[in-house]
Amino acid sequence: MAVGHAMELDRRVVESLSEGRGEPAWLREWRLRAWEAYEQLPPPKFERSDWEKRKLQDLRLAPSMASAPPLERFPAHLQGLFGERGDRSVAAFAGGGVPYLDLENLAGRGVYAAELSTAVREREDLVRRALGRVVDPAENKWIALQSALWNAGLFVHVPRGAEAEIPLLALYQIGEAGAFVFPRILIVVEEGASATVVEALVSDLDLGAAFTCGIVECLVEDGGRLRYAGFQDLPKSVTGFLVRRARAERDARVEWLVGEMGEGYIVGECGTELAGQGSRSDARVVGIGTGRQHLDLTVKMVHAGRFTESEILGRGVVLDRAETVFRAVTQIQKGAVGTSGHQAESLLILSPTARADTIPMLLIDENDVRADHAASVGKINPEQLYYLMSRGIDEEQARRLIVRGFLDPVIGRIPLPGIRRVMEELVERKMTR
Amino acid sequence: MSGQPYLKVENLHVSVEGTEILKGVDLEIRGGEVHAIMGPNGTGKSTLAAALMGHPKYEVTEGRAWLDGEDLLAMKVDERARKGLFLAMQYPSEVPGVSNANFIRLVLNARRGEGNEIPVLQFHRELQKQMRALDMDPSFAERYLNEGFSGGEKKRNEILQMRMLKPRIAVLDEIDSGLDIDALKIVAKGVNDLRGPEMGILIITHYQRLLQYIVPDYVHVMMQGRIVRSGGRELAEELEAKGYDWLKRELGIEDHTVTSRS
Numbered sequence: 001m002a003v004g005h006a007m008e009l010d011r012r013v014v015e016s017l018s019e020g021r022g023e024p025a026w027l028r029e030w031r032l033r034a035w036e037a038y039e040q041l042p043p044p045k046f047e048r049s050d051w052e053k054r055k056l057q058d059l060r061l062a063p064s065m066a067s068a069p070p071l072e073r074f075p076a077h078l079q080g081l082f083g084e085r086g087d088r089s090v091a092a093f094a095g096g097g098v099p100y101l102d103l104e105n106l107a108g109r110g111v112y113a114a115e116l117s118t119a120v121r122e123r124e125d126l127v128r129r130a131l132g133r134v135v136d137p138a139e140n141k142w143i144a145l146q147s148a149l150w151n152a153g154l155f156v157h158v159p160r161g162a163e164a165e166i167p168l169l170a171l172y173q174i175g176e177a178g179a180f181v182f183p184r185i186l187i188v189v190e191e192g193a194s195a196t197v198v199e200a201l202v203s204d205l206d207l208g209a210a211f212t213c214g215i216v217e218c219l220v221e222d223g224g225r226l227r228y229a230g231f232q233d234l235p236k237s238v239t240g241f242l243v244r245r246a247r248a249e250r251d252a253r254v255e256w257l258v259g260e261m262g263e264g265y266i267v268g269e270c271g272t273e274l275a276g277q278g279s280r281s282d283a284r285v286v287g288i289g290t291g292r293q294h295l296d297l298t299v300k301m302v303h304a305g306r307f308t309e310s311e312i313l314g315r316g317v318v319l320d321r322a323e324t325v326f327r328a329v330t331q332i333q334k335g336a337v338g339t340s341g342h343q344a345e346s347l348l349i350l351s352p353t354a355r356a357d358t359i360p361m362l363l364i365d366e367n368d369v370r371a372d373h374a375a376s377v378g379k380i381n382p383e384q385l386y387y388l389m390s391r392g393i394d395e396e397q398a399r400r401l402i403v404r405g406f407l408d409p410v411i412g413r414i415p416l417p418g419i420r421r422v423m424e425e426l427v428e429r430k431m432t433r
Numbered sequence: 434m435s436g437q438p439y440l441k442v443e444n445l446h447v448s449v450e451g452t453e454i455l456k457g458v459d460l461e462i463r464g465g466e467v468h469a470i471m472g473p474n475g476t477g478k479s480t481l482a483a484a485l486m487g488h489p490k491y492e493v494t495e496g497r498a499w500l501d502g503e504d505l506l507a508m509k510v511d512e513r514a515r516k517g518l519f520l521a522m523q524y525p526s527e528v529p530g531v532s533n534a535n536f537i538r539l540v541l542n543a544r545r546g547e548g549n550e551i552p553v554l555q556f557h558r559e560l561q562k563q564m565r566a567l568d569m570d571p572s573f574a575e576r577y578l579n580e581g582f583s584g585g586e587k588k589r590n591e592i593l594q595m596r597m598l599k600p601r602i603a604v605l606d607e608i609d610s611g612l613d614i615d616a617l618k619i620v621a622k623g624v625n626d627l628r629g630p631e632m633g634i635l636i637i638t639h640y641q642r643l644l645q646y647i648v649p650d651y652v653h654v655m656m657q658g659r660i661v662r663s664g665g666r667e668l669a670e671e672l673e674a675k676g677y678d679w680l681k682r683e684l685g686i687e688d689h690t691v692t693s694r695s
Contacts, residue, residue, distance in 0.1 A: 382489065387526035390486050391540040391594065392514035401539070405530025405577070412530065 009061070011035055014148050017063050017096075021117045021151075026128060034137035034147035041141040046267060048325045048357050049296040061211060063151045064095025064179035071100065074173060075204050075233075077425050081169055081418045089113070089164070092171040095181045096151035103168075110162040111195070116153025116184060126157060130188050134217040134247045134273065142241040146213035150184035158193040158224075167196040167229075167416060174203045174212055174234060183214040187226065189252075194225035198419055201232035201240075201262075210238045218246035220254055222276065229419050230270070231259035233426055236291055238264035245269070250276030250305070257414055260287035260295055261426040271300035271329070274308035274336075285314045286410040286423070288430045289322030289354065299343075300329040303369075307338040314345035315410045317403055318354040319431075326356075330371055331363040340370040347377045348406050350399070400431055438464035438501065438517065438601035438633045440485075445496035447477075447484040454480040456658035457496065462602060462633040469636045469644055471669065472655035473677050478637045479523060481655075482606040486520040487513055500602065515544055517601030521591035521608050527579040533590065534560060534574040537597050544598070563596045567623050584611035592623040599627075604635045609643035621646030641673035656686060 014035045018028040071082055071092060082088055085102070091113065092100040103113045112123065120127050137147035154170050172183045189195050199216065212234070220226045230244055240262075246254045254272045272281035281301055289295045301310035310330060318324045330341035347356040358375040380402050388398035407427060414420040440462045447455035454477045462468050470478050484491040485498065487510040498505040500516055508516065528536070537560065542550045551559075560574060567589050579587050588608055595603055605624065609617055624634065624647050636647060644652075644666070652668040653660045656677075661684055662668065672680065681687075 381526070384526045384528055386488055386510060387522065388528065388536075389510040390514055390520055390522075391536075391598070392511050393540060393543045394511045395509075397539075397543070398511075401531055401536070402528065405528055408530030 009149070013063070017149060017151060021096075023117065023120060024124065027120060030132065030137070031148045034144045037138040038141055038144035038148055041138070041144055044140040044142065046296050046325070047327070047359065049267065049294065061178060061180045063149060064176045064181050065097050066095030066176045066179065066181075067097030068092040068094045068100035069173065074171065075202055077422060078171070078200060078202060080421055081198065081200070083166075087166070089166050089168045090171060091115070091154050091168070092173070093152040093154075093181065093183065094173040095176055095179060099152070105166055106164055106168060109164055110159055111164045112155075112157040112159070113168060114155055116150075116155045116186060119155035119157075123155070123157060126188060127155060127186065130186055130217070130219055132217075134219060134245050135215055135243055142213055143215065143243060146182050146184070146215050146241070146243075149180075150182045150215065152181050153184040153186070156185075156187045156195065156197065158187075158189045158195045160190040160193055162190075162193045164195040167198045170197060170199045172199075172201045172214075174201060174210065174238065180210065181212055183212075185216040187216070187218040189218070189220045189224035189226050191221045192223045193221075196227040196416070197229070198416065199228070199230040201234055201242075203234050203238065212238060212240045214240070214242045216244040218254070220246055220248050220252040222250040223252060224249070225253045227255045227257075227415075229257040229414070229416060231419070231423065231426070232262045232266070234262035234264040234266070236263035236293065238262070240264050240266045240268075242266065242268040243270075245271055245273070246281070247273045247275050248279035248281055251278040252276060253279070254281040256281070256283040256285070256299075257410075257419070258283070258285040259411075259423050259426065260285075260297060261423070261430060263291055263293050265294045267296040269298040269300060271298070271302070272310065273302045273304065274310060275304050276308075277305045278307050279305055280309040282311045283313070284410045284413070285312075286407055287316045287324060287326070288427060289316065289318040289324040289356075290430055291320050291322060293322045295322070295324045296327075297325065298327040298329065301331065301341055303330075303332040303336040303339045303341060306336055308336060309339070310341045312343035312345070313410060314343075314358075315407050316345075316347040316356065317350060317407065317431075318347060318356045319350045321351070321353045323355040324357070325359065327359040327361065328373065328375070329361045329363065330373070332366050332369050332371060334365040336366050337368040339366065342372055344374040346375070346406070348403065349377065349379050350403070400428070403427070403431060436501065437630065440498070440500055440505075440518075440602045440633060440635075442485070442498045443496055445481070445484065445498060446494045447480055448492045448494050449480065449490060453494070454658055455484065458655075458658070458660055460653070460660070462635055464601065464633050465628075465630040466651065467628065467634045467636065467647065467649045468651045468653065469638060469649035469669065470653045470655050470660070471638060471641070471672060474639060476655045477658040478639075478655050479606050482520055482604045482635075482637055485513075485604060486510060486518065511543075519595050519598060519600030519603045521588070521595055521603065521605045523607040523610065525579050525587045525591055527577070527581070529577050529580045531578045532575050533578050536578050537594060540594070541597060560597065563593055566596070566626065567593055568619050569593065585613070585616045588612060588620055589616070589623075592620055596623060596627065600632065602633045602635070603627075604637065606637045607639065608636070609638055609640060617643065618646060641669050644669045654680060656681070656684075661686070
């Protein structure tokens with residue numbers, strides 16, 4: 001059953017949402033076109049996932065109107081990310097209501113960051129030019145739905161030459177019964193500018209059943225740099241569809257760090273369109289599947305420009321009865337000469353009832369390129385376990401040590417210490433739950 | 434733990450995948466003693482080491498073993514280690530992503546128990562001291578456990594762990610294989626430093642060469658899954674001079690599958 005019908009959403013919900021946010025006519029039309037696409041498109045199919053059969057008919061959702069709670073009400077293990085007042089940049093959302101914004105630090109550095117509806121009023125031309133440019137609202141059914149109904153948006157504009165050294169934390173608390181939060185983050189990094197953004201989707205509630213759709217779109221112009229770290233820790237009641245995508249212009253750099261640490265049914269995609277000559281993108285993605293969770297992760301690098309480079313490193317651990325699909329796509333278009341694309345994905349299966357698949361894909365339409373992939377699915381090596389235990393640590397601890405070592409190429413090299421600590425803690429928590 | 438370390442093995446039979454390898458081994462090792470087990474390849478020397486440590490592939494079908502009077506064979510691998518048994522392995526595993534120093538600290542703390550962890554600074558001073566004694570580059574502390582180590586570096590790393598953990602009974606399984614003479618001298622010194630009443634040592638080797646540097650108090654020769662002769666250090670020299678075939682003839686052992694190379 002399709003989500004839209006089940007959720008009893010219709011065109012009027014889109015109209016009233018847009019009106020309630022005081023949006024200009026062009027944006028209302030933009031949302032409505034997306035809604036029409038949503039109604040017409042079939043649900044997307046994901047190889048080795050049963051997403052299209054996912055039954056969401058029990059959901060009766062309306063756009064959330066929740067306002068952000070004070071920061072101290074967010075889960076304790078996240079507090080380390082916030083920093084001190086006066087020395088931090090935070091935008092926190094709990095729904096479509098009033099966000100908590102502490103963005104003065106960025107303003108002092110010439111960076112404009114605001115709730116997206118505010119930005120539509122204050123930076124209308126810029127938002128209009130960027131919105132939907134990297135993620136086409138009609139690309140698939142869920143992207144269309146999200147585009148029609150996003151209700152917790154953030155806009156970041158890093159003008160030419162500016163540097164946002166302090167990471168901007170975009171925090172989403174998903175957790176109001178019967179209501180949805182659809183995060184939308186739009187980032188424009190201009191020529192020679194640089195920014196670091198950290199996005200966290202969390203929930204400390206047992207939600208019954210909930211659905212969320214999130215889109216992150218980033219435009220990184222000539223010579224710009226963007227480092228984006230996103231992680232989610234959503235409970236098993238949540239079904240989520242998350243897209244994070246950037247377009248890199250000439251000599252731009254985009255770095256992704258993604259941690260899928262929740263327990264929900266998650267379909268997630270991240271990647272970069274390497275449009276400009278000499279651009280580069282790296283993605284390090286880690287996922288931990290537990291319980292009966294389904295995780296479907298895709299990292300996609302599309303090389304259009306000449307002399308572009310990409311590297312994908314994926315690590316997944318699958319426990320209990322969880323299923324994980326890790327798809328890595330390196331696509332090199334005709335004309336993208338001198339390009340190199342590398343990918344390596346490994347999944348570690350810790351339970352006989354867990355399932356894991358890696359699907360590496362190299363789609364190459366140009367001759368003068370270098371591309372390679374390595375993919376593996378394996379179990380814990382009993383000799384390693386024996387060796388560690390022979391020094392006096394128990395089996396459970398030995399397993400955790402092997403898993404930690406396995407994830408180290410991704411987590412141990414996260415350049416933001418706060419994020420690294422949170423990720424380490426989330427891994428430990430998931431392993432011991 | 435106090436008192437003199439004491440390992441006793443009685444009539445030990447061990448099978449691997451249904452094939453009996455050890456056919457009744459008796460052995461007693463006390464603190465302060467260095468024993469060497471020699472013998473041709475394929476006679477069960479390494480099987481004895483693995484069975485004592487509790488490798489899951491090695492099944493004890495008969496016999497008993499005690500460490501300080503406690504039933505060794507009833508313990509899990511990690512428990513044996515915490516009670517003071519140490520095996521320096523012939524082929525130590527590589528564990529990527531886990532640094533040598535972090536691992537050794539974790540292991541030390543597992544023995545000391547919660548609330549009694551070794552202070553970090555004290556640990557690093559001790560680690561550096563022990564690494565210097567083994568002529569190991571300080572960078573080995575931060576390298577991943579055995580990953581990309583040469584054969585000789587792995588052996589040295591085993592002895593480093595032994596020096597840090599100070600076991601009651603240490604079994605060294607072919608610790609000399611693949612070492613050049615300089616490395617062998619360093620490893621031997623690393624072991625000799627630890628000789629004393631606090632530790633009993635069992636050296637398993639194919640070659641007499643190692644025993645010139647770690648001089649044993651007792652030498653046992655193993656053939657066809659049994660200890661066929663025991664003696665003092667002069668037995669090793671006799672074997673060196675006359676070869677294993679001499680002993681086979683003397684004992685009336687006829688076995689063409691067992692050949693000696695040294």
